[in-house]
Amino acid sequence: MTLRFIIGTFFLTTLTAPMAFGGQAEDFILKGNAFVQKKDYDEAIKEYGNALKADPKNAKAHLLLGLIYANKGELDKALKFTHYALTLEKSYSAFHNLALIYANKGEYQNAADAYESALLISPKSASDWYQLGLLHAGNNRFDEGITAYKKVIELNPRIDDAYLGLGAAYYWNGDKSLALEQVKKLRELKFNQKADALLSWIKNNESKKREVRTAATAKQAPETKPQPDTQPPAASSDTVTSNK
Numbered sequence: 068m069t070l071r072f073i074i075g076t077f078f079l080t081t082l083t084a085p086m087a088f089g090g091q092a093e094d095f096i097l098k099g100n101a102f103v104q105k106k107d108y109d110e111a112i113k114e115y116g117n118a119l120k121a122d123p124k125n126a127k128a129h130l131l132l133g134l135i136y137a138n139k140g141e142l143d144k145a146l147k148f149t150h151y152a153l154t155l156e157k158s159y160s161a162f163h164n165l166a167l168i169y170a171n172k173g174e175y176q177n178a179a180d181a182y183e184s185a186l187l188i189s190p191k192s193a194s195d196w197y198q199l200g201l202l203h204a205g206n207n208r209f210d211e212g213i214t215a216y217k218k219v220i221e222l223n224p225r226i227d228d229a230y231l232g233l234g235a236a237y238y239w240n241g242d243k244s245l246a247l248e249q250v251k252k253l254r255e256l257k258f259n260q261k262a263d264a265l266l267s268w269i270k271n272n273e274s275k276k277r278e279v280r281t282a283a284t285a286k287q288a289p290e291t292k293p294q295p296d297t298q299p300p301a302a303s304s305d306t307v308t309s310n311k
Contacts, residue, residue: 092122099131108135126155134164142172159188163195175202193222193229200232209240227258234265238272 099114133148204212234249
């Protein structure tokens with residue numbers, strides 16, 4: 068999921084939500100939102116900046132500036148505004164955006180921590196549980212990844228990627244049978260393409276494991292020197308010679 072997709076989702080909820088009490092800062096925010104819909108992010112930044120001049124502690128303006136800078140790829144600026152928004156208001160949106168920014172910076176543990184904070188506020192966000200599962204599994208914290216993926220399925224059993232993630236987490240956690248169980252569940256839900264993909268992935272990794280074991284066994288075997296063949300080849304009318 069990209070930041071550009073998230074920014075679209077976030078602004079949809081922001082623009083349709085009732086504005087609190089109006090005021091000059093909120094007027095600037097509305098103007099900024101209009102520029103965002105036109106993808107004119109530089110003008111949006113100006114309007115959100117005007118909102119902060121009118122109300123320096125407007126959490127929404129700080130949050131929106133953080134999101135805009137994240138969308139522009141200026142992640143350090145995005146962090147600055149998002150962190151400040153959190154000092155003003157511990158909102159789900161701020162923690163959610165913070166998680167995305169950290170993930171895009173490659174700071175995966177910080178991203179996981181931010182998702183966990185977001186989920187304390189909005190525990191029924193299946194998408195955030197899924198992202199948390201990816202982060203934990205990617206950091207080899209498979210038990211925590213399994214817990215997160217199970218939560219996704221509990222909230223929405225039709226999210227097929229959760230079964231893929233759960234199967235992979237089980238596999239890397241050493242439980243191949245439970246990994247294969249996710250293939251079965253995907254087939255029961257008629258997600259046959261995803262079931263095939265997971266099964267193929269498991270088989271591929273099993274094949275790689277066998278190759279590693281074979282190579283390790285060969286390396287450990289005692290070295291034997293070839294013995295010279297002192298016997299002449301047997302004469303035969305159909306002997307074939309080769310230079311290969």
